[in-house]
Amino acid sequence: MMRLAKNLARLGLRAVPTTLMVRGLRERLIGFSYHAISEGQIPHVSHLFPLYTPQQFEQHLIFFKSRFNLVSLSQIRESLRTDQALPRSSAFVSFDDGLRECLTVARPLLLKHRVPCIFFLATGFLDNQNWFHRHALSLCIDKLRTLERSDLAETVERLAQVLGSSSTHPEDLVDRMISSSPGDSSKTMIIGEALGVDFGSELSARRPYLTSADVELLLDDGFAIGGHSNHHPDLRSLAKEEALEEIVGSCTELRDRFQLPSVPFAFPYSGKGFNTRHLVEIGERYPFIDLFFGSEGLERDPVVINRVSTEFLLSSRNGLQGPEHVLKDAVFHLLWRRRPRSRPQRPVTQGS
Ligand SMILES: [Zn+2]
Numbered sequence: 081m082m083r084l085a086k087n088l089a090r091l092g093l094r095a096v097p098t099t100l101m102v103r104g105l106r107e108r109l110i111g112f113s114y115h116a117i118s119e120g121q122i123p124h125v126s127h128l129f130p131l132y133t134p135q136q137f138e139q140h141l142i143f144f145k146s147r148f149n150l151v152s153l154s155q156i157r158e159s160l161r162t163d164q165a166l167p168r169s170s171a172f173v174s175f176d177d178g179l180r181e182c183l184t185v186a187r188p189l190l191l192k193h194r195v196p197c198i199f200f201l202a203t204g205f206l207d208n209q210n211w212f213h214r215h216a217l218s219l220c221i222d223k224l225r226t227l228e229r230s231d232l233a234e235t236v237e238r239l240a241q242v243l244g245s246s247s248t249h250p251e252d253l254v255d256r257m258i259s260s261s262p263g264d265s266s267k268t269m270i271i272g273e274a275l276g277v278d279f280g281s282e283l284s285a286r287r288p289y290l291t292s293a294d295v296e297l298l299l300d301d302g303f304a305i306g307g308h309s310n311h312h313p314d315l316r317s318l319a320k321e322e323a324l325e326e327i328v329g330s331c332t333e334l335r336d337r338f339q340l341p342s343v344p345f346a347f348p349y350s351g352k353g354f355n356t357r358h359l360v361e362i363g364e365r366y367p368f369i370d371l372f373f374g375s376e377g378l379e380r381d382p383v384v385i386n387r388v389s390t391e392f393l394l395s396s397r398n399g400l401q402g403p404e405h406v407l408k409d410a411v412f413h414l415l416w417r418r419r420p421r422s423r424p425q426r427p428v429t430q431g432s
Contacts, residue, residue, distance in 0.1 A: 109156070110171040111387030112144065112406070113375060116181040123222035124215040124288055125179065127254075129391045134185055140390070141193045143403035144171060152196035153304035153344065156385070157370065174198040174373070174387060176308055176346060177212060178205055178290045183298065191301060199298060200308035200346035200373070203330040205289045211279055212312050213265035216272060219282060221254050223275045238274045292337060299338060306344035306373070307331035314349045320358060327362060331369045344371035351384050352376050359383050378414040
C-alpha cells in the first residue's frame with residue numbers, strides 16, 4: 081500500500097512542469113553530484129551503479145543551464161563571505177572520487193558548455209597510489225561475471241566459503257559482495273584473492289584515477305577541487321580523531337600540493353548524522369577548510385551544503401534518468417522524506 085502511494089505521488093510530481101518546480105526551489109542552492117561519465121562500461125565502477133554516457137551528461141548540462149544559474153565554488157564562497165544571496169535558482173555541478181574520466185570525458189563537455197565544476201578528490205587514490213576498495217570490489221564482480229566456464233565451479237566454491245554463503249550462484253555471491261560493509265577493505269582483498277585478482281597489476285594497467293598533472297590542468301581551466309578524505313571511509317563509523325585526520329589530512333595535502341588558499345570538503349558516502357559540533361570545531365581550528373558538502377539531496381543543513389546524487393536516485397534502480405527526472409526525483413525524495421514513518425531506503429549499491 082505504501083509503495084502504491086509512493087508511486088502515485090511520484091507520478092503526480094512528474095506531471096508538474098520543471099519550470100514551476102525550479103521556481104519553487106529558487107531560494108535554495110542546488111548541487112548535482114556525479115562520479116564518472118563513460119561511453120562504455122568501466123569494470124571498476126559499472127558494477128556499483130549505472131553510468132551516464134557523454135551524450136546523457138551533455139543533456140543534463142544543457143537542461144541545467146536552461147533552468148538554473150550555474151555557479152562556481154568562488155561564487156558560493158563570495159556569497160557566504162559577504163552574506164549576499166546568490167542569483168535566484170542557483171545550482172552547481174560536482175564530481176566525487178577523482179576518477180580519470182573526470183578529465184577525459186567530463187572536462188571537455190564542461191568546457192564546451194562553460195559549466196563550472198568542483199572535483200572532490202580522495203588523496204589516497206590521487207596519482208594511482210591505491211584502489212578505492214569499492215572500485216576494487218567492482219573489479220572483483222567484473223571478474224566473477226566474466227569467468228570462463230571451466231574456472232567457474234571451483235572459483236564460486238572458494239568465494240562462497242570466503243563470504244560465508246550457502247549459495248554458490250554467482251549473482252547471490254555478487255549480492256553478498258555488494259552488501260559487505262562499505263568500510264571493510266580487508267574483506268575486499270580476501271575476495272580478490274579468492275577470485276585471483278591482482279590489484280597491483282590492475283592499478284598499474286588501468287590507472288583509474290586523476291594524477292597531480294591532471295588536477296593542475298583542471299585548476300588551470302578554472303575548475304575547483306576539494307577534499308574527499310584520504311581513503312574514503314564512512315566517517316560516521318570512525319573515532320573522532322580518525323575522522324578528523326581523514327578530513328584535515330586530505331584538505332591539507334591538497335592545499336599544500338596545489339597551493340590553494342582554501343579547500344572545501346565533501347563527505348564520502350554521506351555526512352548525515354556526523355556530529356555538527358565537530359565540523360564547527362574543524363572550521364575554527366583549520367580555517368582553510370571553508371565549506372562542507374554532503375549528499376542528502378535537497379535537504380537544507382546549517383553547516384553542510386547538500387547535493388543531489390544523480391546516480392543514486394530511487395528511480396535509478398530501473399535505469400538512469402533524464403535531467404528533468406533527476407530534478408523531479410530529488411524533489412520527490414525531499415518531500416517524501418518529510419513524511420513521518422516513510423523514509424525510503426537508499427539503494428544498497430552506494431559508491432559515492
Ligand atoms: Zn566518494
